[in-house]
Amino acid sequence: MELTDADLVARVLADEDQHAFGELVRRHQSSVRGLLRQLTRTDIALADDLAQEAFLRAYKNIRSFRGEARFSTWLYRIAYNCFREDARRRKELVGVDEEQWQSEQDPQSVDPGLRHDLMHALSLLPLNERTAVVLCCQNGLSHDEAARVLEIPLGTVKTNVLRGREKLKRTLAAWAPN
Amino acid sequence: MIDDETLDRQLRETVPYIDDDGFTARVMASLPAARRESGWLRAAILLGLALIGSGVAYLIGAGHGVREGIIELANFPIWLLLVFAFGCGLVVGAFAVIFAIRKTPEVRDLTRLEF
Numbered sequence: 271m272e273l274t275d276a277d278l279v280a281r282v283l284a285d286e287d288q289h290a291f292g293e294l295v296r297r298h299q300s301s302v303r304g305l306l307r308q309l310t311r312t313d314i315a316l317a318d319d320l321a322q323e324a325f326l327r328a329y330k331n332i333r334s335f336r337g338e339a340r341f342s343t344w345l346y347r348i349a350y351n352c353f354r355e356d357a358r359r360r361k362e363l364v365g366v367d368e369e370q371w372q373s374e375q376d377p378q379s380v381d382p383g384l385r386h387d388l389m390h391a392l393s394l395l396p397l398n399e400r401t402a403v404v405l406c407c408q409n410g411l412s413h414d415e416a417a418r419v420l421e422i423p424l425g426t427v428k429t430n431v432l433r434g435r436e437k438l439k440r441t442l443a444a445w446a447p448n
Numbered sequence: 449m450i451d452d453e454t455l456d457r458q459l460r461e462t463v464p465y466i467d468d469d470g471f472t473a474r475v476m477a478s479l480p481a482a483r484r485e486s487g488w489l490r491a492a493i494l495l496g497l498a499l500i501g502s503g504v505a506y507l508i509g510a511g512h513g514v515r516e517g518i519i520e521l522a523n524f525p526i527w528l529l530l531v532f533a534f535g536c537g538l539v540v541g542a543f544a545v546i547f548a549i550r551k552t553p554e555v556r557d558l559t560r561l562e563f
Contacts, residue, residue: 292475303471307466322475329480330480388459442455
């Protein structure tokens with residue numbers, strides 16, 4: 271019988287069982303690294319460094335996980351905080367950089383495949399909308415869970431998801447043939 | 449224009465599985481060393497239990513030595529010895545159950561304890 275995340279967390283808490291924590295890392299590394307790649311706009315090296323930092327923080331602070339939310343939600347929150355702190359350090363959270371980055375992008379250079387179009391359209395969204403769309407639409411978090419991860423009001427999450435979706439649909443419609 | 453459901457489905461399908469490729473090993477290597485129960489604590493527990501056992505043996509002997517005490521114990525009625533053995537079994541069993549619950553997450557979940 272496969273142990274649940276809660277079982278593995280309990281083993282880490284009871285015995286500081288690093289093998290159990292290793293299993294948690296193996297289970298969630300793909301989604302956490304994927305989230306951070308989206309947030310860092312596919313900067314793979316930076317995303318992996320942040321993911322490593324997030325798992326290290328999770329291990330050190332695992333006693334603060336009370337099982338009220340899913341382990342993955344708790345992990346996303348730590349990963350998002352790592353990203354936010356790093357972005358603050360790099361001063362990438364200001365709107366000027368977002369606009370500048372968007373103006374540098376050339377839609378004509380994008381691969382014509384739908385997947386690439388979608389990924390590119392996603393990367394063009396402002397950070398707050400991109401994060402909300404990635405968490406809710408791509409990773410399947412509820413609006414409530416995303417609000418907890420991002421530490422913002424529920425209404426703001428809903429608005430960001432709505433705006434992000436609309437922009438994605440508009441962008442994809444413009445790229446569609448005919 | 450595509451609808452919300454199609455867009456969400458496309459978004460989910462665009463999420464590639466990222467191969468571990470040594471990532472977990474790097475994380476594990478960066479973790480602080482696990483804290484081990486110190487050796488002196490184990491030694492103190494063993495020494496304490498030995499002292500308690502010695503004290504009990506002395507009391508049973510009523511100061512006349514362990515050998516005399518065991519001879520006196522043999523003269524006790526059989527039902528009293530059975531009750532004594534049953535009581536010892538209960539105490540040991542209780543300790544074993546507590547230890548098992550403390551060490552086994554699955555059992556702990558059944559008892560609905562918070563962690």
